[in-house]
Amino acid sequence: MDPGRGGCVIDALIDVFLLGLLVIVAVAVGQSRNLLVAVMLTGIYSLLSASWMLVLDAPDVAYTEAAVGAGVSTVLMLGTLALTTREEKPGPALEPVPLVVALITGLVLLYGTLDMPAFGDPASPVHQHVAPHYLQRSGEEMGIQNIITSVLASYRGYDTLGETSVVLTAAVGVFALLGGRRRRGAPVPEAEAP
Amino acid sequence: MDVVAHWNHWVVVVLMMTGFYVIMARSNLVKKILGLNVLQAAVILMYVTMGKVEGGTAAIYLEDPHAAHHGEAEHGDGHEDDEHHDDGGHHDAPQAHATRPVTYSNPVPHVLMLTAIVVGVATTALGLALVVRIHEAFGTIEEDDLLDLEEGGG
Numbered sequence: 213m214d215p216g217r218g219g220c221v222i223d224a225l226i227d228v229f230l231l232g233l234l235v236i237v238a239v240a241v242g243q244s245r246n247l248l249v250a251v252m253l254t255g256i257y258s259l260l261s262a263s264w265m266l267v268l269d270a271p272d273v274a275y276t277e278a279a280v281g282a283g284v285s286t287v288l289m290l291g292t293l294a295l296t297t298r299e300e301k302p303g304p305a306l307e308p309v310p311l312v313v314a315l316i317t318g319l320v321l322l323y324g325t326l327d328m329p330a331f332g333d334p335a336s337p338v339h340q341h342v343a344p345h346y347l348q349r350s351g352e353e354m355g356i357q358n359i360i361t362s363v364l365a366s367y368r369g370y371d372t373l374g375e376t377s378v379v380l381t382a383a384v385g386v387f388a389l390l391g392g393r394r395r396r397g398a399p400v401p402e403a404e405a406p
Numbered sequence: 407m408d409v410v411a412h413w414n415h416w417v418v419v420v421l422m423m424t425g426f427y428v429i430m431a432r433s434n435l436v437k438k439i440l441g442l443n444v445l446q447a448a449v450i451l452m453y454v455t456m457g458k459v460e461g462g463t464a465a466i467y468l469e470d471p472h473a474a475h476h477g478e479a480e481h482g483d484g485h486e487d488d489e490h491h492d493d494g495g496h497h498d499a500p501q502a503h504a505t506r507p508v509t510y511s512n513p514v515p516h517v518l519m520l521t522a523i524v525v526g527v528a529t530t531a532l533g534l535a536l537v538v539r540i541h542e543a544f545g546t547i548e549e550d551d552l553l554d555l556e557e558g559g560g
């Protein structure tokens with residue numbers, strides 16, 4: 213189980229490096245007042261998390277995050293900025309009430325992590341239920357090498373079906389909101405609440 | 407309280423709370439969606455962290471355990487003469503490695519998070535469409551200004 217002391221040190225260094233960058237970028241997203249900069253930083257954040265997923269043995273999730281999280285969402289956000297504005301209204305750097313709420317929630321979550329199984333523990337409950345079956349049997353039951361694909365497309369095919377229906381719903385919603393409204397007139401407030 | 411066992415989780419919690427703070431504190435609607443994305447990616451990282459097994463590798467069958475570093479989907483690499491062709495007909499392919507066990511990380515959290523990433527982008531797209539519509543209708547995407555407009559109109 214022990215990959216060797218040298219491997220451990222390098223793994224730890226990569227972990228510290230990527231996680232440190234993630235925290236820095238996340239804070240920078242919050243603090244930047246230029247929305248274009250913030251969107252670019254979000255793309256970097258997605259790419260960094262994809263790199264960390266690769267370290268965590270999840271290449272398929274990393275591909276998806278890099279393509280969809282860093283690619284598609286960044287393009288969507290840039291499109292939104294082109295249609296709206298690039299500058300955020302200036303305001304206080306730190307809002308006290310949200311800060312306190314976030315700190316308290318964070319402390320509760322940190323307290324919760326103490327009950328979680330240790331990182332990489334093979335005896336953790338996550339690994340006990342269906343995963344051993346997939347790992348041992350999916351090769352002969354599905355006949356493909358990539359276990360993740362077997363689980364995604366077959367064992368948990370209904371999840372993927374649900375996912376596609378969510379994507380369809382979102383697409384219908386986007387077209388309902390934006391379709392056929394290409395007029396560029398004066399921004400007349402149409403639905404003023406009485 | 408073991409620091410090595412949990413510090414990944416702790417950093418992920420810090421990332422989550424950064425996103426949460428941005429959602430609450432910033433009045434700009436695009437910025438709120440960016441904060442939501444940061445929070446969501448952190449949650450995804452938390453799940454992927456749970457799937458990791460110490461000393462494991464990606465959940466893709468290896469033809470040759472010694473090629474663990476880059477032998478993902480290569481077919482029969484160095485094993486052409488063996489019966490390790492996974493085309494469904496050979497029912498002993500996974501068990502053939504039972505003598506040299508390979509530890510795989512848990513694929514189930516990975517699959518769930520694949521779904522979550524795609525659904526997250528769908529919700530982001532819907533939220534951004536709402537932002538565009540709000541900007542068309544009111545000429546601003548700042549929540550404070552929108553609330554002022556609402557009060558002034560009433």
